Amino acid sequence: SYVVTQPPSVSVAPGKTASITCGGNNIGRKSVHWYQQKPGQAPVVVIYHDSDRPSGIPERFSGSNSGNTATLTISSVGAGDEADYYCQVWDSSSDEYVFGTGTKVTVI
Amino acid sequence: QVQLVQSGAEVKKPGSSVKVSCKASGGIFTNYGFSWVRQAPGEGLEWMGVIIPIFGTTNYPQKFRGRFTITADKSTSTAYMELSSLRSEDTAVYYCARVGDYGASHNFDHWGPGTLVTVSS
Numbered sequence: 329s330y331v332v333t334q335p336p337s338v339s340v341a342p343g344k345t346a347s348i349t350c351g352g353n354n355i356g357r358k359s360v361h362w363y364q365q366k367p368g369q370a371p372v373v374v375i376y377h378d379s380d381r382p383s384g385i386p387e388r389f390s391g392s393n394s395g396n397t398a399t400l401t402i403s404s405v406g407a408g409d410e411a412d413y414y415c416q417v418w419d420s421s422s423d424e425y426v427f428g429t430g431t432k433v434t435v436i
Numbered sequence: 437q438v439q440l441v442q443s444g445a446e447v448k449k450p451g452s453s454v455k456v457s458c459k460a461s462g463g464i465f466t467n468y469g470f471s472w473v474r475q476a477p478g479e480g481l482e483w484m485g486v487i488i489p490i491f492g493t494t495n496y497p498q499k500f501r502g503r504f505t506i507t508a509d510k511s512t513s514t515a516y517m518e519l520s521s522l523r524s525e526d527t528a529v530y531y532c533a534r535v536g537d538y539g540a541s542h543n544f545d546h547w548g549p550g551t552l553v554t555v556s557s
Contacts, residue, residue, distance in 0.1 A: 329497075361543035363481075370531055370547040371481065382545070414481055418542035424497050425471065425483040425542065 330419035334428040339436050340405045348431045350398040350415035358417045360398040362391060366411045374413075375400060402433070410435050438462035440532050440548035447554045453520040456551045458532030465513035466490040469539025472506060472517045474528040475550075484530075487515060488539040522555045529553075 332352045340346040350360060360378050363371035373382055375391035378398065388403045402409055415428040443457040458470065471486040485496035489508040496504055505518045515532055530551050533544035 359542065363544070365481075370550055371533075371544070372547070373543065373545055376541075376543045376545070416481075416543065422497075423495055425486070427473075427481040427483060430480040 329422050329424060330417065330426050332415060332417060332426050332428040334413075334415060334431045336429070337432045337434065339434045340402075342406060342435055343404055346402045346405050346409070346433055348400040348402075348413050348415075348433065350400070350428050351396055352398075352417065353396060355396055355398050355417065356394045358393075358419070360391065360393050361416045362389075362400045363414045363416065364409075364411045365414065371414065405433075405435055407435050409433060438534070438546045440534065440546055442530075442532060442548040442551045445552040445554070447556065448522050450523055450555055450557055452522050453518060454522060454553050455516055455518040456530055456532075456553070458515045458517075458548050460513045460515070460534065463534075465508075466510060467536075467538060469535035470506070470508065470515040471533045471535055471544060472504075473531045473533055473544070473547075475531070476525070476528040479528075484517070486535060486539060489515070490538055519553075522553075524555050527553065527555045 362375040364374045365371040374385050374389045378393040379391040390401045392399050412430050414430045439461045441459045446454050448454050469488045472484040485506050487494045487506040508515045532548040534546045536545050
């Protein structure tokens with residue numbers, strides 16, 4: 329089945345930019361979605377279809393996808409952005425939804 | 437606004453079954469698919485399956501076929517998941533999540549709050 333990998337953790341200083349990667353074989357040919365999960369809460373979609381933002385999600389959140397890597401970028405990071413972030417794709421060959429391993433973002 | 441309201445926490449014995457409900461409001465139930473995603477303590481998200489109520493179709497990853505069933509009641513806009521032959525490794529928070537475009541969007545635009553299922557003797 330399709331495998332998607334993420335770095336376990338990313339640390340970023342307040343006000344700086346965090347980049348979270350999501351790697352998979354030719355992932356650029358798939359649609360990638362990103363979810364933010366804060367402790368004790370359900371996930372929330374922050375980017376869908378590679379780079380679209382749902383209403384209510386700040387413009388600081390952006391996404392891109394090309395080749396073997398998709399990237400979620402969070403600019404002007406603040407303490408409220410500390411969370412786990414998961415990428416997700418749908419693998420058409422197996423007709424299965426696949427989540428990445430998750431990345432913990434820490435604001436230092 | 438869209439709400440997915442899930443049933444309450446459960447404590448089950450190994451070998452038993454559990455059934456969790458997810459009642460949807462704020463949209464036309466049959467316009468969407470409904471998936472179940474679980475998260476074991478300290479672990480990541482794991483997709484368990486999806487139902488498309490308007491078609492009555494389901495899809496499960498190989499790992500859960502035979503032991504996991506998703507159903508939907510269109511009259512009450514409620515999706516259900518049932519997991520049988522429970523073992524300690526099934527202890528997790530179980531989320532229902534909505535999939536847009538009759539299930540064709542393949543992303544989860546709204547999530548329920550989660551239901552903790554604890555399997556313990």
